Amino acid sequence: MPARCDVSVNGDECTVKVVGEIIDGDVEVVVGELCRALDGAGCRRLVVDLGCALVLEPAALTALARIQEYALSQDIAMRCVHVQPWLRRTLQAANLSTLLGR
Numbered sequence: 001m002p003a004r005c006d007v008s009v010n011g012d013e014c015t016v017k018v019v020g021e022i023i024d025g026d027v028e029v030v031v032g033e034l035c036r037a038l039d040g041a042g043c044r045r046l047v048v049d050l051g052c053a054l055v056l057e058p059a060a061l062t063a064l065a066r067i068q069e070y071a072l073s074q075d076i077a078m079r080c081v082h083v084q085p086w087l088r089r090t091l092q093a094a095n096l097s098t099l100l101g102r
Contacts, residue, residue, distance in 0.1 A: 003023075003026035003029055003053075004019050005019070007037055012045060013047060014038070014043040014046050015046075017051075017052065018030055018049065018050055019053070020052070021053075023055055023060075024057075027057070027060050027063050030063065031066075034048065038067070038071055045077045045078075046071055048064070048067075048079070048080045050084070056090075061094055064096070064099055068099055079099070088100065
């Protein structure tokens, strides 16, 4: 199942729900959606909902880290929610647990 992103905005919070498998060319699709959400008017918080993400290849993890760096440079808080246990362990093992937020 190719990845897609559903974006919603509530006040100054943008939520991007990632659905499907983030592999190959889908990584750049997701990065593009996240960048558009970050650059959207008034977005001060970015929430990435990974509850429906079925597969994330290593490039997707790197992309999430890049997006977080970009968000922080724009003074925008970013966190991932609904992270499945396998992905939580992977993020922690890759020293990317800052993506999990609080």
